[in-house]
Amino acid sequence: xxxxxxxxxxxxxxxxxxxxxxxxxxxxxxxxxxxxxxxxxxxxxxxxxxxxxxxxxxxxxxxxxxxxxxxxxxxxxxxxxxxxxxxxxxxxxxxxxxxxxxxxxxxxxxx
Amino acid sequence: xxxxxxxxxxxxxxxxxxxxxxxxxxxxxxxxxxxxxxxxxxxxxxxxxxxxxxxxxxxxxxxxxxxxxxxxxxxxxxxxxxxxxxxxxxxxxxxxxxxxxxxxxxxxxxxxxx
Numbered sequence: 141x142x143x144x145x146x147x148x149x150x151x152x153x154x155x156x157x158x159x160x161x162x163x164x165x166x167x168x169x170x171x172x173x174x175x176x177x178x179x180x181x182x183x184x185x186x187x188x189x190x191x192x193x194x195x196x197x198x199x200x201x202x203x204x205x206x207x208x209x210x211x212x213x214x215x216x217x218x219x220x221x222x223x224x225x226x227x228x229x230x231x232x233x234x235x236x237x238x239x240x241x242x243x244x245x246x247x248x249x250x251x
Numbered sequence: 252x253x254x255x256x257x258x259x260x261x262x263x264x265x266x267x268x269x270x271x272x273x274x275x276x277x278x279x280x281x282x283x284x285x286x287x288x289x290x291x292x293x294x295x296x297x298x299x300x301x302x303x304x305x306x307x308x309x310x311x312x313x314x315x316x317x318x319x320x321x322x323x324x325x326x327x328x329x330x331x332x333x334x335x336x337x338x339x340x341x342x343x344x345x346x347x348x349x350x351x352x353x354x355x356x357x358x359x360x361x362x363x364x365x
Contacts, residue, residue, distance in 0.1 A: 173353070180260065182341055183355035198352075230295070238283050238302060238345070240353060242295040 143167070144243040146231050152249045159218040161246050163231030172214035173232040173240070174198075174206060183230060189214055221250045253278035253344050257356035264332055265364050272327040272359050274316075274342035281347040284325040286316055287355075290338045298340070301325065312336070334365045 147162040165172065171190050175183040175198075185198030187206040195206050203225060207215045214233075218225055231243040258273040276282060286298040299310025306318040316327045325342060342356040 175355075180357055182255075182257075182357040183343075185352070185354065188352070199354075238300065239297070244294045 144231055144233050144241050146229075146243040146246045148246050149244065150247045152251060153218075153221050155222060155250055157221050157250075159221045159248065159250075161216040161218075161229055161231075161248070163214045163216070163233075163243060164212050165214075165233035165241070166212065167233070167235065167241075168211065169233040169235045169241075170211075171234045172208065173234075174204075174214065174216045175230045175232065176200070177228040177230055177245070186216065186229075218248075221248075223250050226250045253282065253346050253352070253354050255342050255344050255354050255356035257340075257342055257359050259359045260357070261360045261362070263362045263364065266334055267331050268363075270327070270329040270332045270336070270361070272340055272342075272361070274325045274327065274356060275323050276325065276342075276344045277323060278344065278346055282344045283347060284316075284318060285343040285353075286310065286314070286325075286327050287341045287343060288338045289341070289358075295341070298327070332361070332363050334363045337361060337363045 144165045173188040174186045177183050184200050189195045189208040205217045226249050229246045232240045234240045254277050256275045284301040287295045288298050289295050299308050301308045301318045309315045314329050318325050339358045339360050341358045345353040
């Protein structure tokens with residue numbers, strides 16, 4: 141079974157803090173994704189990566205950056221967290237992008 | 252880029268009622284279409300997907316969806332819902348020529364009353 145692991149399930153951070161959300165997949169997938177999920181807005185794509193050190197902006201990249209130094213790991217970085225970044229963050233990976241596997245999500249609260 | 256609209260934000264049904272959740276997408280090219288489900292406290296799971304061929308697709312747990320190209324629609328159906336179908340349902344689409352770009356609808360919350 142494919143496993144996509146998000147290391148932090150629940151985080152509470154202060155405004156202005158730098159936040160790292162880590163995601164690891166164990167199936168040698170080329171593609172990895174970060175979404176945020178908000179009520180009434182569904183999942184919105186923040187960034188995706190199709191190879192090591194490669195990244196593409198999604199719909200809402202502002203306020204975020206990503207890092208993909210190794211194939212299995214895709215990190216989402218909030219350089220200076222703000223309250224409007226309080227959300228559920230979902231990582232996903234795929235080999236064939238028609239089949240995407242999701243992690244369990246990271247609940248981030250910024251106070 | 253492609254976009255997805257789900258018209259119903261919250262649907263409430265009694266057990267054994269029939270279900271149809273609407274999904275429309277906008278994109279001029281060829282697409283792959285998906286329905287995902289998220290049960291309370293759980294991660295997203297794939298219900299069914301359409302790539303090509305028979306436009307009527309059957310998924311897990313008795314769900315099916317029909318791709319109607321002329322209407323840019325991919326509605327989800329189930330003839331008789333159960334209390335355990337209470338969940339949030341997301342329609343998603345990616346373009347065949349840009350498979351990395353998966354876009355989701357806003358989701359429909361389904362509540363099934365026992």
